[in-house]
Amino acid sequence: xxxxxxxxxxxxxxxxxxxxxxxxxxxxYFLVDENSSYVKQQSLDRIDSxxxxxxxxxxxxxxxxxxxxxxxxxxxxxKSGDKAGSQQILTAVFPLYSNFITTLAxxxxxxxxxxxxxxxxxxxxxxxxRPYFRVLLRTGKPVVSDRLIGRSTGQPVFVxxxxxxxxxxxxxxxxxxxxxxxxxxxLLDRIGQGAGDAIVVGSDGVVLSHPDWQYMEVETNLKSLAxxxxxxxxxxxxxxxxxxxxxxxxxxxxxxxxxxxxxxAIKYPVTAVNAPMYSSLLRWSFYLVGSLALALALASFxxxxxxxxxxxxxxxLALAAPSGDGEKPSHADLDDLHQxxxxxxxxxxxxxxxxxxxxxxxxxxxxxxxxxxxMTKMALExxxxxxxxxxxxxxxxxxxxxxxxxxxxxxxxxxGPVPDAMSKRLNRVELVLEQALTxxxxxxxxxxxxxxxxxxxxxxxxxxxxxxxxxxRIPRVSLYVSGEAHRLHAETENAAxxxxxxxxxxxxxxxxxxxxEVFIDFTPALLRLVVADDGRGFNLRDVDSTQGDHCxxxxxxxxxxxxxxxxxxxSIPEGGTRVEAEVPM
Numbered sequence: 001x002x003x004x005x006x007x008x009x010x011x012x013x014x015x016x017x018x019x020x021x022x023x024x025x026x027x028x029y030f031l032v033d034e035n036s037s038y039v040k041q042q043s044l045d046r047i048d049s050x051x052x053x054x055x056x057x058x059x060x061x062x063x064x065x066x067x068x069x070x071x072x073x074x075x076x077x078x079k080s081g082d083k084a085g086s087q088q089i090l091t092a093v094f095p096l097y098s099n100f101i102t103t104l105a106x107x108x109x110x111x112x113x114x115x116x117x118x119x120x121x122x123x124x125x126x127x128x129x130r131p132y133f134r135v136l137l138r139t140g141k142p143v144v145s146d147r148l149i150g151r152s153t154g155q156p157v158f159v160x161x162x163x164x165x166x167x168x169x170x171x172x173x174x175x176x177x178x179x180x181x182x183x184x185x186x187l188l189d190r191i192g193q194g195a196g197d198a199i200v201v202g203s204d205g206v207v208l209s210h211p212d213w214q215y216m217e218v219e220t221n222l223k224s225l226a227x228x229x230x231x232x233x234x235x236x237x238x239x240x241x242x243x244x245x246x247x248x249x250x251x252x253x254x255x256x257x258x259x260x261x262x263x264x265a266i267k268y269p270v271t272a273v274n275a276p277m278y279s280s281l282l283r284w285s286f287y288l289v290g291s292l293a294l295a296l297a298l299a300s301f302x303x304x305x306x307x308x309x310x311x312x313x314x315x316x317l318a319l320a321a322p323s324g325d326g327e328k329p330s331h332a333d334l335d336d337l338h339q340x341x342x343x344x345x346x347x348x349x350x351x352x353x354x355x356x357x358x359x360x361x362x363x364x365x366x367x368x369x370x371x372x373x374x375m376t377k378m379a380l381e382x383x384x385x386x387x388x389x390x391x392x393x394x395x396x397x398x399x400x401x402x403x404x405x406x407x408x409x410x411x412x413x414x415x416g417p418v419p420d421a422m423s424k425r426l427n428r429v430e431l432v433l434e435q436a437l438t439x440x441x442x443x444x445x446x447x448x449x450x451x452x453x454x455x456x457x458x459x460x461x462x463x464x465x466x467x468x469x470x471x472x473r474i475p476r477v478s479l480y481v482s483g484e485a486h487r488l489h490a491e492t493e494n495a496a497x498x499x500x501x502x503x504x505x506x507x508x509x510x511x512x513x514x515x516x517e518v519f520i521d522f523t524p525a526l527l528r529l530v531v532a533d534d535g536r537g538f539n540l541r542d543v544d545s546t547q548g549d550h551c552x553x554x555x556x557x558x559x560x561x562x563x564x565x566x567x568x569x570x571s572i573p574e575g576g577t578r579v580e581a582e583v584p585m
Contacts, residue, residue, distance in 0.1 A: 129395030146202030203261035483522030503531035511535020
């Protein structure tokens with residue numbers, strides 16, 4: 001249609017540019033019109049995602065505690081009611097989790113605490129009046145309490161408890177752990193800041209966690225609040241509702257927990273939604289006016305720049321054309337354009353070919369990387385299988401033979417009168433055999449530690465540290481655990497334990513260390529391991545040039561790489577050694 005109008009080329013280009021900009025302007029207008037509902041829905045989606053994360057995190061926390069308590073309830077001293085043995089176990093475990101729990105106790109079926117460890121005095125407490133304990137006795141299942149006032153600390157707490165059962169399945173007591181309500185608040189604070197305020201209530205509607213600590217410290221019931229009531233009724237969703245505590249209207253996302261009779265709700269102020277919306281309306285109005293003015297200026301400038309060479313070319317063709325014989329103008333002036341097009345096409349062909357070659361090389365490298373990863377994993381699996389086979393051979397073969405020899409020596413002494421010289425020799429033989437049994441049991445546990453598969457990484461490292469201290473007489477051995485300790489994938493736990501095991505072996509056998517410290521940090525994305533000693537240290541350059549004599553360091557790096565992690569060794573001669581590893585969760 002524009003071709004039929006008598007417009008200059010410049011005018012046509014301006015019109016085409018305006019037509020191209022028009023859809024953008026119309027789209028911006030409708031975007032401003034829909035901005036209000038979009039911003040509100042976006043806020044609802046954001047707090048709904050935060051509520052999902054909060055629900056998953058709380059369920060994971062509670063499930064971890066119940067599994068931990070169930071493992072304690074299965075231990076023979078606790079299960080049999082051995083007070084001394086139970087106290088020893090609880091005392092050993094409590095420091096590992098003192099950042100999370102305030103009380104750890106074992107109680108009998110009458111509710112009287114048999115033994116316990118806490119930040120206060122819990123030796124004479126009786127929990128038979130606690131509702132959660134009565135539910136545990138009635139159902140025989142693990143329970144999680146609502147808000148309670150801790151009798152050892154006087155602070156608001158919640159309690160997780162699991163039953164102790166005898167061989168016939170009858171409940172004979174319980175193992176319980178109390179945690180401050182501040183731990184719930186700290187967990188929710190780590191999930192996300194600024195997306196909304198998180199509130200957790202118990203089955204009775206009493207606040208367990210609130211951004212304002214006063215509503216947790218003083219018993220506050222929110223069951224009459226519509227979002228909280230719906231969540232406690234097993235429903236989930238989003239809504240807009242007033243808050244009697246904070247005042248004003250809020251956007252809410254609410255849902256129940258699956259591992260405890262609690263509910264979680266996320267609230268976000270409506271005023272925080274409207275303010276950005278009004279700002280966005282003003283900003284988009286300026287964008288519309290500015291875009292239209294800029295489009296007109298660019299269209300005029302571009303039309304002039306585009307039309308200028310065409311005008312020059314048209315003038316040259318007009319001068320070159322015959323004046324009255326009817327011949328068409330010559331296209332000789334277009335040779336430069338054709339040549340430029342050919343050069344440009346040649347560059348494009350070269351770039352395309354190079355790109356294809358690079359893609360082939362990249363694919364080949366990826367295939368080789370996958371093969372290398374597979375081979376490394378197979379080698380590690382073969383190594384672990386060989387360790388298990390050797391450990392089984394030691395346990396079922398050599399240990400049995402040495403035990404038999406020890407028994408024979410005792411039988412010879414007990415068979416009848418034995419000369420003193422012969423008796424002394426038999427005693428020395430028995431002592432040597434006893435030491436051999438102890439050493440071989442340690443070697444067998446090091447090759448295939450049972451604690452790793454039964455109780456997880458933290459307990460396995462703790463047991464290994466105790467064995468290391470007793471075997472090599474290291475004066476100071478410490479374990480520090482931070483983050484939320486939990487079970488990991490079997491390959492990840494095995495790789496992490498082997499790295500720590502190799503580091504500790506180097507510190508004990510070669511470094512002559514007097515102090516060994518192990519740090520285990522559980523983060524949402526990574527497992528961080530640090531093993532530090534004050535031993536002799538070594539020169540890393542010398543070690544790297546003689547890797548055949550230091551395969552342990554190479555093994556640690558391979559272990560980390562096998563689970564997509566990293567391992568770094570820092571050491572200074574006479575300045576100690578530090579091994580740092582990071583493994584993805």
